[in-house]
Amino acid sequence: MKKLALALSVLAAMxxxxxxxxxxxxxxxxxxxxxxxxxxxxxxxxxxxxxLAGQHAKYLxxxxxxxxxxxxxxxxxxxxxPIMGGMVMTLNEQDMADLAAFFASQxxxxxxxxxxxxxxxxxxxxxxxxxxxxxxxxxxxPEGKGTEQAGFPMVAGQHTNYIKLQLxxxxxxxxxxxxxGMMQDVAKxxxxxxxxxxxxxxxxxx
Numbered sequence: 001m002k003k004l005a006l007a008l009s010v011l012a013a014m015x016x017x018x019x020x021x022x023x024x025x026x027x028x029x030x031x032x033x034x035x036x037x038x039x040x041x042x043x044x045x046x047x048x049x050x051x052l053a054g055q056h057a058k059y060l061x062x063x064x065x066x067x068x069x070x071x072x073x074x075x076x077x078x079x080x081x082p083i084m085g086g087m088v089m090t091l092n093e094q095d096m097a098d099l100a101a102f103f104a105s106q107x108x109x110x111x112x113x114x115x116x117x118x119x120x121x122x123x124x125x126x127x128x129x130x131x132x133x134x135x136x137x138x139x140x141x142p143e144g145k146g147t148e149q150a151g152f153p154m155v156a157g158q159h160t161n162y163i164k165l166q167l168x169x170x171x172x173x174x175x176x177x178x179x180x181g182m183m184q185d186v187a188k189x190x191x192x193x194x195x196x197x198x199x200x201x202x203x204x205x206x
Contacts, residue, residue: 034103
């Protein structure tokens with residue numbers, strides 16, 4: 001809870017920082033290179049790539065900045081990804097804001113997930129106090145919509161495989177761009193079975 005409180009205070013301070021105003025129409029014209037992996041409207045058909053449609057603009061913009069920062073620092077900062085790193089290197093602040101605005105303005109598609117383990121709901125809504133696992137609902141909300149002002153992304157309806165990949169990366173420190181290490185702190189306590197169950201439950205939220 002201390003990490004969550006600190007994260008919220010940091011985000012409140014960051015929210016006062018001036019950011020470029022995104023233009024969704026301009027973003028659509030700039031999104032041509034994104035289509036192959038993320039789809040024309042941000043609904044990726046490839047389950048290893050995230051759906052961007054309907055995601056919070058501020059979160060999307062932060063990820064673009066983090067991908068670029070990782071390339072500039074050799075992976076010491078930001079979020080390292082060989083594909084996205086190459087894509088974002090030519091983007092400026094306005095480009096990122098426009099792309100974020102465009103994808104945030106789109107509507108996410110949803111496909112029901114079969115055979116969701118009860119463990120997924122248990123961990124998402126209640127966590128596991130015996131193992132020190134914080135409930136996902138604390139940051140992402142009961143419907144998985146997250147909170148834009150606080151910087152918590154919408155996770156509902158995301159591809160099961162993509163969620164699984166990201167939770168595994170957080171657990172194994174392959175991804176470290178989460179605020180104050182909050183996701184790493186939770187994920188390091190998750191087993192493969194936990195991650196499988198959570199991924200299916202989250203993907204099934206809409």
